[in-house]
Amino acid sequence: MNNANVKNVVIIGSGPAGLTAAIYAARAELKPVVLAGLTPGGQLMQTTEVENFPGFINGIMGPQLMDNMIKQAERFGAEIILENAVSADFFKKPFSVKTDKTEYLAKAVIIATGAEANWLNLESEQRLRGKGVSACATCDGFFFKDKEVAVIGGGDSAMEEANFLTKFAKKVTVIHRREEFRASKIMLERAKSNPKISFVTNAQVLEVLGEKSVEGIKIKDNATGGEKTIPIQGYFAAIGHTPTTKIFAAAGIKVDQKGYIEVLNHTRTNIEGVFVAGDVSDPRYRQAVSASGMGCMAALDMEKYLAEHEEIESKTVEQVQESKT
Ligand SMILES: Cc1cc2nc3c(=O)[nH]c(=O)nc-3n(C[C@H](O)[C@H](O)[C@H](O)COP(=O)(O)OP(=O)(O)OC[C@H]3O[C@@H](n4cnc5c(N)ncnc54)[C@H](O)[C@@H]3O)c2cc1C
Incomplete structure (x- = not known):
């Protein structure tokens, strides 16, 4: 994992979940890379007034809210890349996420690709x-x-x-x-x-x-x-939603019968180091604020995971040195 090209975290998706995760990860100085997809901002880009996102007394236009989130994440150093993830490999570490143009290697991944109404x-x-x-x-x-x-x-x-x-x-x-x-x-x-x-x-x-x-x-x-x-x-x-999970199911992420990513222990998936947030794992609430909340949780869980892993890795180095003396 010493490769300079290995990112700390790649966040896939740029709706409220992905961008909130990006704000937290960037403020933790993890320099997150956000694969924002070809239509950054997620579902709220399709709406006009959002009246129930806290903090906006008179409401806010959906695209404006998402533009604010993008700028807020960038302000702390998140790199927003307008590319779509087309495949992923979570069977080996570092994890690999490919777009049409580039392969991104990462110590951790947060999946926040949302869902679409049918x-x-x-x-x-x-x-x-x-x-x-x-x-x-x-x-x-x-x-x-x-x-x-x-x-x-x-x-x-x-x-x-x-x-x-x-x-x-x-x-x-x-x-x-x-x-x-x-x-x-x-x-x-x-x-x-x-x-x-x-x-x-x-x-x-x-x-x-x-x-x-x-x-x-x-x-x-x-x-x-x-x-x-x-x-x-x-x-x-009201004929259901389809979560955007095909490429992740192919990469070993467990999904339920309807394709939603199965959440273990708050924001963890079945693969250690891969986290999930927002509508992609939530058939129940499907709200911007709940997606944002889960984005925050995923970033904090991811941060803890990286810290624990770095501790384990450094211990291993120390142990190796000890065994040499
Ligand atoms: C018309 C409309 C109005 C709404 N109004 C409200 C409202 O007033 N209040 C409210 O709380 N909620 C509202 N919602 C619901 C709210 O928008 C969603 O709950 C919320 O956006 C979910 O956030 P998310 O980040 O999980 O996913 P999304 O917003 O769906 O974002 C997912 C992002 O992932 C990207 N993506 C997908 N696949 C890939 C890939 N392979 N590679 C890279 N990126 C990818 C997508 O392009 C998208 O940008 C509304 C939804 C719609 C459709």
Whole structure:
């Protein structure tokens, strides 16, 4: 590990988790390298106002918040590199992470590559993202006070999103493509007993209607083939998320059935020296502040790991010298 090219830590991902880890690692003078991906800043680059990140009384625009985090990390010496990790080798040390251009060797790695919401991939759905189309009720529900919204999906998260949205919306319609629900009985019952929630089952979404903002949704009854329009102002996709973990699973990192990285003991993965933070390991909270919090934890765990390892390495050198005298 004496190679000057071996970095202390490579952080993969530049959302709130990766950049918070970078701020902590840089302040600990570890000169972290952040592989920021081709679209630095993560999911908050796709949004406008963020109203629940602490410290901003009047909220802050998502891209501005992420730009601040990048500058804050750089101020302490983090090196932000606009490259995508395409493969990793965690079976030997130093660890190797390759991009299209370079191979980075590191004593430790923090994976913070986030997750992406699943969509129906309708043209109208993508066009109206941020204009009434969302995949996060916790983030955007507040903007739909006294409005009518639809939640697409039939699992636990769809029921949870629907229930949560009733705090704001006057009516929530759950649209599900089958008769049977994947949601647990208790979650389904809770949604069914909520007077603000109604269900349309066995239905397929054909189009989200509206030019500048969501005005309705066109659906098709799978049994009869009949089409109808439901007026709504908010559309919430709740058909799951896909964590960005393929290259890490191939490098020996344990992931669960849905592809989320398994977390052992706070921020550790199954491979010693490889840590994880943020949405890539978190199907539950999926918030900027929780991702940042975990980024902080991963950096502190990584720092401790490096210190312990350097102690072990220096002890070994001392022991070797002792054995020579
Ligand atoms: C539209 C929208 C609005 C939201 N609004 C809010 C809100 O108001 N409040 C809130 O708390 N949360 C909000 N969220 C959720 C929040 O953005 C996420 O919880 C948070 O960004 C997760 O942070 P993260 O760092 O774990 O991952 P991400 O933000 O997903 O960042 C992951 C980063 O890793 C990079 N990456 C991926 N693969 C690679 C690779 N192979 N090599 C290098 N880099 C890679 C990506 O390019 C990305 O930059 C919103 C999400 C969306 C989509």
